[in-house]
Amino acid sequence: MTAGHPVRFPVVALVASAGGLDAFVHVLGSLPADLPAAVLVTQHLNPFRPSQLAAILAERTALRVAEAADGDRLVPGVALVAPAARHLLLTPEPRIVLVDSGALPPARPSADLLLATLAVTCGPRTLAVVLTGKGTDAQVGIRAVARCGGTVFAQDEQTSAHFGMPGAAIATGLVGSVLSLPEIAEAIIAHVGASARPDRGLARAVGATPGNEEPPLP
Incomplete structure (x- = not known):
């Protein structure tokens, strides 16, 4: 376990518009x-x-995919998708909290809100990946990720349909790697493997310490 942070495995946040x-x-x-x-x-x-984002992605990946719900725990090998009109945040436990987006901010769901709470909860276990999108959402969030010891990747301009979000991320000077779309998955796998190596049993359901089990999603 990383000192000061309850999560014992890496957490990857993919954000886009x-x-x-x-x-x-x-x-x-x-x-x-x-x-x-x-x-x-x-x-x-x-x-x-x-x-329909969660349903579409569930058909395209070997990971388990579900639309995020209030109270969900983070589980290795599971991808949780923020639903429409709800911001996805993390509590210190860590559990998912969904907040109605309302009229503001215009970025809904907000990458900034997700990344800021993820940074505080998961610290150096955080990997934020900023993909194609218009606007500057995620720029504030990656500042929090970097400040809390996490890592940031961004998609390059050549392979981005829209370079607003990744360009704004890169402009902060806090992006660790700028990658083409075909390079990103391999980079995630390498980063996660290096981050997880100090902890044994991460491929299993997390729960090596009695009383701290992370049950799978129903």
Whole structure:
């Protein structure tokens, strides 16, 4: 366990806006089912329409995929997707908390809110991956990730459908690696493998210490 942080495994946050579906499919589709990291996915969505993002991604990756619900725990090998019109945050336990987005901020769900709470909860276990999208959402969040010892990747301009979000991330000077879309999954796997190596048994359901079990999603 990393001192001061309850999470004993890496957590990967994929954030995007316009063009995000194709980017998510490309990245998640290349990740193995036994990835020793929890995955969180956030894309700006129309708050007035039901989202099919989780259902689509579930068909394109070996990871287990579910739309996030209040109280969900982070589990290695499971990708939780932020629902439309809800911001996804993390509590110190850590558990998922969903907050109605309301009229503001315009980025819904907010990458900044997710990354800021993830940074505080997971510290150096955090890997934030900023993918294609318009606007500057995630710029504040990656400042928190970097400040708390986490790592940031960003998609390069050439392979981004829209370079607003990754460009804003890169402009902070806090992005560890700027990668083409085909390179991102391999980089995630390498980073997660290096981060998880000090802890044994991460490929199993996390729960090596009695009383601290992380049950799988129902």
